[in-house]
Amino acid sequence: MVLKLYSAPVVGAGAAIVALTLAEKQVPFEFVPVDFAAKEHKTEKYMAMHPFGQVPVIDDDGFVVYESRAICRYIAHKYANRGSNLLPEGLKERALVEQAAAVEYATFHPAVVAIAKEVVYKPRLGLPLDQAAIDEAVKELSAKLDVYEVILGKHRFLGGDEFSLADLCHYGYAPMLADYGIDIMTTKGPNVTRWWNELISRPTWVKLKADGLKSTTY
Ligand SMILES: N[C@@H](CCC(=O)N[C@@H](CS)C(=O)NCC(=O)O)C(=O)O
Structure with a gap:
């Protein structure tokens, strides 16, 4: 299943660095917009993924990660051999x-x-x-x-x-x-x-x- 990225629909803050990491690594993803006006990020369903009720979150085939920098690291490690090398080996x-x-x-x-x-x-x-x-x-x-x-x-x-x-x-x-x-x-x-x-x-x-x-x- 394609990786899902949950975020407000703006290229800014944590979503910007996660989306950029996905682009650098050429990882396909599905963007799932989170409606802040409707407080979608504070619903029980959403907070089961992110206990602080924030964006961004990724769902990688059922594996959920929040905190943008942790997500970027996860993607950089998982796709170490694809796209730009964001974390050197040595x-x-x-x-x-x-x-x-x-x-x-x-x-x-x-x-x-x-x-x-x-x-x-x-x-x-x-x-x-x-x-x-x-x-x-x-x-x-x-x-x-x-x-x-x-x-x-x-x-x-x-x-x-x-x-x-x-x-x-x-x-x-x-x-x-x-x-x-x-x-x-x-x-x-x-x-x-x-x-x-x-x-x-x-x-x-x-x-x-x-x-x-x-x-x-x-
Ligand atoms: N350190 C977190 C910060 C997350 C964060 O502050 N997200 C903001 C949007 S930029 C948010 O969801 N705010 C709504 C809220 O806190 O209720 C990360 O990098 O993922």
């Missing part, structure tokens, strides 16, 4: 990719989500913009990107010279920033700018953004 190479992936989740992700909360989600809820909170959140991410600038001066991608799961996890929220007038990903320094431009022009990402979230065959 012990040390793998450790460096995992190091960069841990930095993404522990450091980059909270900083970028803080901005998204202010500029993306508050306006959607009809709440006024809080410029001081936006400035503070941007300052926080800027400090993280100063360190990325040094790291990316040593190698092409965050975990080494190859694109990996560590880079891939950055597509959750950061691509939204420019859409909301925050150009931090391409104005910090030459290394971050080079890396980010390479990420956002990756063909799998360009296609996913253009096509939106939909069932895919290869």
